[in-house]
Amino acid sequence: MDNLDKRIINALQGGFPVCDAPFRQVSLTLNITEAELLIRLRNLRANGILTRFGPLYNAEQMGGALTLAAVKAPEDRFDEIADIINAFPEVAHNYARQHTLNMWFVIATETPGQVRQTIEAIEEQTGLTVYNMPKIKEYFVNLKLEA
């Protein structure tokens, strides 16, 4: 990744225009040609630096449901618990964290009822208590990770 790649990522994290020639519009602000921007973006996508180039939906407005949940996985069962939890297609993310609550995951489903069902199934299969911590309120941040 060189400087131009970084400038492209930084510019596009702020948004992407909805107009007939959006890449040309972005390329003008970056002072490069449209063709070069397209090549760079294809490469960044192929290298897996961009997971996605497109829309980020609002789950609740789409009728879907999301929650953040955590478990206290005993050290000697850690990998087994991770495998069980990751096998659920409803689990979108899973991270190990330094704490007694050491495994934190996001459940994303089509309906709120499915969140409950997924939690119950994880509790049953792991024998652990799932701490369910859905968001009550989101405070707006301008999410942008400088490349």
Place this chain on the structure above:
Amino acid sequence: MIDRRDLELLERIQTGLPVCPRPYAEIGRCCDMPESEVIERLARLKQQGLIKRMGVIVKHRKLGYRANAMVVWNVPDDLVKQLGGHMSRFPFVTLCYRRPRRPGWPYNLYCMIHGKDRATVQQQLEQLAAACGLASFGREVLFSRRCFKQRGAVYKNLATAAETEVAHG
């Protein structure tokens, strides 16, 4: 309100936009819709908030963001709104949520700081605590150790192709 054609469109673009000079025309060809209609519908869906934003979604670890702290705070309920609002304005705070307390887990305000090294994140955390007057409240810092799963482009259905991207990495 959204109609069936909107849903078709959202479904079509959920895995990403084509990287070509006229991406909306290309999408239109697949949905049997003129380019102008695709643009008009997407602009409206964005304005309505169903599309939170268009753009790139990065794998933060590949950009060198490896010191990712979830910081949880136990603040008085009547201050949570004000503190959440204040906290989220710091450029290094990448997510900020109010969540319910649980037995043995008294924390009700969460923020994420994505950083390249722990020392910087610790410094930013102290800066945040001082500026927002958080020093006297209980807190814990949970650095991520390992990412087991960060779901990428393919979703089984539309409703889950949502805002989980950076969620809690």
